[in-house]
Each structure stands twice: as structure tokens, then as C-alpha cells.
Amino acid sequence: MAKQALVTGASGGIGQSICEKLAQSGFDLFLHYNTNEQAAIALSKRLSDTYGVQTDIIQSDLSAPDGAAAVSDYIGGRALDAIILNSGQSFRGLVTDMSNGEVQDMVQLHVSSPFLLTRNLLPAMVSRKAGAIVAISSIWGEAGASCEVLYSMTKGAQNSFVKALAKELAPSGIRVNAVSPGAVKTNMMAGFSKEEEEMIAEDIPMGRLAKPGEVADAVQFLLSEKASYITGQILSVNGGWHC
Template sequence: MSKLALVTGASGGIGQSISEKLAQSGFDLLLHYNANKKEAVSLGGRLTDTYGIQTEIIHSDLSGPDGVETVSASIGGRALDAIVLNSGQSFHGLITDMPDTAVQEMVQLHVSSPFLLTRNLLPAMLRKKSGAIVAISSIWGETGASCEVLYSMTKGAQNLFVKALAKELAPSGIRVNAVSPGAVKTKMMGAFSNEEEEMITEDIPMGRLAKPEEVADAVEFLLSEKASYITGQILSVNGGWHC
């Protein structure tokens, strides 16, 4: 019987790599996206053709108040084997320059929506007493970053969500962990100039940015039976940066 996983933010660089890894492992996939329909549809078709799995595309804006219900309704009562909470975006700037709308959207996207979506999908997982959840956090959720105070705050909240939920769900056979990437070579790095990216790279002990596939490898591990006794952990994938 095929396993079923939801990947939110599947159309992004990290989301696509995670989806590819899970497809290789035999998961049927529910691929959520917000803005990039073309990438999501292309990804689903490619994974189906390459790995013979079933894919379903779900569109929803998880930075808005109605996004969770849209995803939940699309899934219905299906019991998931894995949930990857990957939707995210950053906001660069001084705290005094952040508009109220940015605060509301970021808290909704990184804190409220993951919480509410997980709450809605858990009953089916609890009935079968198995499954795994992985959130994609950030190094800034562990150490904090100047000019990314809002992003750091929401990712820090994600980390504590993971640790608390892991304790609550462990007796039911459901594991909860997070992967905390450092700087990853994706479109999100487009917010930085070439000079700024070079400065970041020079500050990383391994001397390079992470590849999305390296983050996906960590997610695949945490969802696998090889991690059967690992829960409540924040796995840093950062090349030694800010350790």
C-alpha cells in the first residue's frame, strides 16, 4: 500500500527537492503551492512520469486566514503518513519599517497556518497511530538575525511548536521534528546582492551555500524508519555556520 505525504510550498526550490526525495521513496504526494502554478503542475507531472507515483496539486495561500481550510478540504479525511510544513518567505528590513500587514502575513504563514493545518490533519493520523511531521525552520529560528527579526521570531515559534507537539504525540506513535537550514541556494537568496551573498559564503565554515537536495536528504531521513527513535529535534543543516 502506497504511503501518502503532504508537502506545503512544494513549488519552491527546497519544496521541489523534498518532493523528489519522497517520490523516490515511493510516497504518493499532495503538492501544495501558492503563487507558482506552472512549477507545481510541472513537478507533479514529472514525478508521476519518472517514479510512477500519484500526485495531486493543491492551491492555497497559507499567509491568509482561509488558506488552511482550503488545504484541509482538499485532503478530506485521508490519513497522511507524512506532513512536511515547508511554506515560507522572509522579510528583510528594520523592525521599524515593517508594516502591520507583513507582520500578520508572516505570523499566519509560519505559525498560525502550520498549527491549524496540523490540528486539522491529525485526527486521521491518530486513528492509525503512526506518521511523521517535519517542519522546515531556519537557522535564524535558533540564533536570530538583525534585519530579519520578524522571520526569526516566527521560525523560533516553529521550533517550540515542534518540541511541544513531539511530546504530545509520542505516545500515539507520531514523530515531530524540524530541519533548520542555513543559507540555501534558492530564489529566496535573490533578496541579497552578489556581494552580500559572497560575504555570507565567506562566513560559512564549509565555504559554500547548501544545495536544496541536502536539506531534502535531512527531511527524508527524519521521515524514514531510520529515524524511528528521533522526535522533538531541530536538525541543523548549515555547514557549520553560527554553530
């Protein structure tokens, strides 16, 4: 029987690369997206046609209070082998620029919904005493960033969630880790000018932004047996930036 994994934010650049790696490993996939339906449909078809895996597409807005329930209700009581918490978005601006609604949406998306979704899906995993959870965090959850204070705060909360949950689930045979990327060449960088992107690359010791596949490689490793004794860790994939 094929292993099953949920990937939230599957239609984005990092999400698609993660799904590609998991499909290569034979995982059947639940592909979550919010607004990019065409990308999710194209991804589903490509993975099914190329790797012969089964894919299910789930639409849900995880920045809404009922978003996590919509995803877990679709999956039902099926025991997943892996949960990849990848949905996210940033906000660039001063703390005083953010509205109450934007604050609530960001906290819901990065903190509350991952917590609720994991809580809802855990019983089936615990009953099997197997599985792995990987959150896609951010370098700013470790170092903090001016003009991305709320994003930094929520990613720091994700890191604490990972460390605490890993201790709670270790006796049940479930590992919990995070991958913490630096600057990655995805649509999330669209708000930066070419000059700003070049300045960021110059500040990174390896001299370039990460490729989405390099983040996906780290996720694939953490899900594999090669990481069987690794839990509660934040694996930085940042080219030496802000070490």
C-alpha cells in the same frame, strides 16, 4: 498501498527537492503551492512520469486566515503518513519598516497556518497511531538575525511548536521534528547581491551555501525508519554556520 505525504510550498527550491526524494521513496504526494502554478504543474508531471507516483496539486495562500482550511478540506479525512511544513518567506528590513499587514501575513504563514493545518490533519493520523511531521525551520529561529527579526521570531515559534507537539504525539506513535537550514541556494536568496552572497559563503565554515537537495536529504532521513527513535529535535543543516 502507497504512503501519502503533504508537502506545503512544494513549488519552491527546497520543496521540489523534498518532493523528489519522497517520490523516489514511493510516496504519493499532495503538492501545495500558492502562486507558482506552472512550477507545481511541471513538478507534478515530472514526478508522475519518472516515479509512477500519484500527485495532487493544491493551491492555497497560507498567509491568509482560511488558507489552512482550504488545504485540509481538499485532503479530507485521508490519513497521511507524512506532513512536511515547508511554506515560508522572509522579510529583510528593520522592525520599524514593517506594516501591520506584513506582520500579520508572516505570523499567519509561519505560525498560525502550520498549527491549524496540523490540527486539522491530525485525527486521521492519531487514529492509525503512525506518521511523521517535519517542519522546515531556519537557522534564524535558533540564532536570530538583525533585519530579519520577525522571520527569526516566527521560526523560533516553529521550533517550540515542534518540541511541544512531539511530546504530545509520541504516545500516539507520531514523530515530530524540524530541519533548520542555514543559507540555501534558492530563490529566497534572490534579494541578495552576488557580493553579499559571497560574503555569506565566506562566513560559513564549509565555505558555500547549501544545496536544496541537502536539506531534502535531512527530511528524508527524519521520515525514515532510521529515525524511528528521534522526535522533538531541530536538525541543523548549516555547514557549521552560527553553531
